Amino acid sequence: DAGITQSPRHKVTETGTPVTLRCHQTENHRYMYWYRQDPGHGLRLIHYSYGVKDTDKGEVSDGYSVSRSKTEDFLLTLESATSSQTSVYFCATAFGGETQYFGPGTRLLVL
């Protein structure tokens, strides 16, 4: 498995507050991804990165931003958290954009 960690693993926050989730990898993979998993929707791509400072939107990017200043770190920011952003968030990495390796996930509850 790629060495992928996510922090925090659990977070409870209030509506309207900003939240930042961190993904850290030790495999020097070029590609990094943020997904959310919700019942009935499977895994939906929020944003992804194909290199340092190179990012693009996924299918559910509204309300989220990302940054990648180093190969190993990919940050996901909820600019103003809403209850609809309560979810489980997964980070993934890939060497060349094919098989992805996932982190353990972050459970976020927005009250």
Add this chain to the structure above:
Amino acid sequence: DQQVKQNSPSLSVQEGRISILNCDYTNSMFDYFLWYKKYPAEGPTFLISISSIKDKNEDGRFTVFLNKSAKHLSLHIVPSQPGDSAVYFCAGPQGGKLIFGQGTELSVKP
């Protein structure tokens, strides 16, 4: 527009029997397909893949079949074990990304 669909949200199978998980797709340009397995409170893990130029790929108890004319793939698990109980996702690649199905929750009963 869902390019990858798993129409069965759940499947229950007796231990020792065959589990068949299905996946349909609409995009004929997928070069390969992947299956992921996810246990509760863990991230998905890669299970098996198949190239679009093949119609079968086998790895131990797991076999994936691809029917390009029907745009359908299936994952067979034989024999099923209680430890196979998990959510299974199929996915196809597109421009450096993966398009996932909604997932099927498999429950293998002892």
